[in-house]
Amino acid sequence: MIVPPSQVRRPGIRAAMFVDFDNVYSGLQAVDPAAARVFAEDPNLWTSALADGGGRDAARRFLIRNCYLNPVIYSKYRVYWTRAGFRVIDCPSLTQRGKSSTDINLVLDAMDVLAGPVGIDEFVIASADADFTSLIARFRAADRITTVIAAGPVAFAYREMADHVVESTDFAAILTGSSADAGAGVLARAEGRAPAPAPRKGAAAKEVSSLVRSSSGPITGSVAAHRALTAEPSLKTDWGGHGKFGAWIAQLGNGIEYSPTPTPGWVWDARRFSAADLPQEAEARSAVEEHVTRVTDVPALSRLQFRQVFLSLEAVLREHPPNRNELTRSVRDHCVAAGHAVSRAAVNFIIQGLTYTDALSDEATAESLAAAWTRNVEELCRLALLEFDESEVAELRRWAGGGLVKTPAKQRPKAETPEPPAED
Incomplete structure (x- = not known):
C-alpha cells in the first residue's frame, strides 16, 4: 500500500x-x-x-x-x-x-x-x-x-x-x-x-561537570544550579528524584564535590581544589538580597564579591582593555587571585549590564563601575515590579555596589523661619 x-x-x-x-x-x-x-x-x-x-x-x-x-x-x-x-x-x-x-x-x-x-x-x-x-x-x-x-x-x-x-x-x-x-x-x-529523546538525558550533568572542570576555582552552588536547570528545566521539580540540589550534585561523582557551607554553598573539582580553597564564611544574606536574586537574574554574590569584581574590572581595564571574552576571563581570574572567587558567568552578567550603561572604559574607576551597576540592578528591579522602601533601597545599593556607592544622606527639612508679625 x-x-x-x-x-x-x-x-x-x-x-x-x-x-x-x-x-x-x-x-x-x-x-x-x-x-x-x-x-x-x-x-x-x-x-x-x-x-x-x-x-x-x-x-x-x-x-x-x-x-x-x-x-x-x-x-x-x-x-x-x-x-x-x-x-x-x-x-x-x-x-x-x-x-x-x-x-x-x-x-x-x-x-x-x-x-x-x-x-x-x-x-x-x-x-x-x-x-x-x-x-x-x-x-x-x-x-x-x-x-x-x-x-x-x-x-x-x-x-x-x-x-x-x-x-x-x-x-x-x-x-x-x-x-x-x-x-x-x-x-x-x-x-x-513525545517524551524528551535520549540525547537530552544527562545534559545537566555534562554542563555542570564541564563548568566545574574549566573553572579556576570553586563556584557558587547557585551558578551550578542555574547551569543545570538551563540544560534540563525538568530538574526544577525535584532534582531528578533526589529532592535537593546538594543530593543531585553529590551523585555526579568524578571528583565533583559540594558543600552547603559557607553560604551560599560551593561546588568544586576535588582533583584540583579542596574545602580549604573555599571562601571564608559569607555575609548573612538579607531579605532584600534574597528577593532580588530570586526574582531577577542578578547573581547571588556577596557584598565583598561585588566589590572585588569592580576592583578587578578597574585593574584589568587600566592594564590593557581586552575584548569581551578575554575581559570576563581576566576579571574572573583576578577575583580568584584576590581571594574572592566569582564565577565567570556572574562576571559576564555584570559586564553585560555595564556594557548597556556605557560604563566600561579604560578610565573607569571601581566607584563609577559600582554606581553604574547599581543603577542597572535598580532598573531590573523596577522592570520586575519589585517595590522597596527607602531603607531597603539603601540596603540594596550597599550590597549591589559592594559598599563603593555612596548613598546620599536623607535631606533634613529646613527649619521654618517664623514670619514677622503683621504691622497694624
Whole structure:
C-alpha cells in the first residue's frame, strides 16, 4: 500500500525559526563584535550547528527560516541570508523615532505558521525583545516547544515563558567556535509532544561537570544550579528524584564535590581544589538580597564579591582593555587571585549590564563601575515590579555596589523661619 505523502513523517524535529536581525545583531555588537559579524555574514554556519542534534531523530529540520531586518541600515547583509535559504522580510522604520515593523511582521507570520497545515514541533525566536512574551505564551498554549535565542538582557517573564533560552555567551561561543561543543547541547531537544529523546538525558550533568572542570576555582552552588536547570528545566521539580540540589550534585561523582557551607554553598573539582580553597564564611544574606536574586537574574554574590569584581574590572581595564571574552576571563581570574572567587558567568552578567550603561572604559574607576551597576540592578528591579522602601533601597545599593556607592544622606527639612508679625 502506498502511503499518501501527507501522512509520511520524516525523521527529526520540525522547527520554524524567526530572526529579529536588528535586535540580535545590535545585542551581539555590545557583547562580541566578532560574533556579530559571523552572525550577520554566515547564518548557515550557526543554523547548521543548532540543527544538529547528534542523531537523525533528534536533529532539527528548519522548515521555515525567516529573517526580519531594516533594509535602510542592514541591506548589505541581505545576500548572506538569502543564500543561506532564509526568506528575508524588509522591515523599514515607520516612525520618526526609528521603530521598525519587525514585531508585527514576525508575530503575524508566526501565527500563520501556528495555524497552518504543517504541525511545527518547535518555534525558535531569535530576539531578546520581551514584546514577544505573549507570542511565546500562544505557542505554549498550543503545546509547542519554544526556544529563545537572546543576545542581550532577557526579561524574567520572557525567560520563564520559554522552554529553552540560549544565552548571549552561549550563542557567541557557537558563532566564534570558542565552545568545544559548538552548538551541541546548547539547545535542548524535544520531539513535539513525545517524551524528551535520549540525547537530552544527562545534559545537566555534562554542563555542570564541564563548568566545574574549566573553572579556576570553586563556584557558587547557585551558578551550578542555574547551569543545570538551563540544560534540563525538568530538574526544577525535584532534582531528578533526589529532592535537593546538594543530593543531585553529590551523585555526579568524578571528583565533583559540594558543600552547603559557607553560604551560599560551593561546588568544586576535588582533583584540583579542596574545602580549604573555599571562601571564608559569607555575609548573612538579607531579605532584600534574597528577593532580588530570586526574582531577577542578578547573581547571588556577596557584598565583598561585588566589590572585588569592580576592583578587578578597574585593574584589568587600566592594564590593557581586552575584548569581551578575554575581559570576563581576566576579571574572573583576578577575583580568584584576590581571594574572592566569582564565577565567570556572574562576571559576564555584570559586564553585560555595564556594557548597556556605557560604563566600561579604560578610565573607569571601581566607584563609577559600582554606581553604574547599581543603577542597572535598580532598573531590573523596577522592570520586575519589585517595590522597596527607602531603607531597603539603601540596603540594596550597599550590597549591589559592594559598599563603593555612596548613598546620599536623607535631606533634613529646613527649619521654618517664623514670619514677622503683621504691622497694624
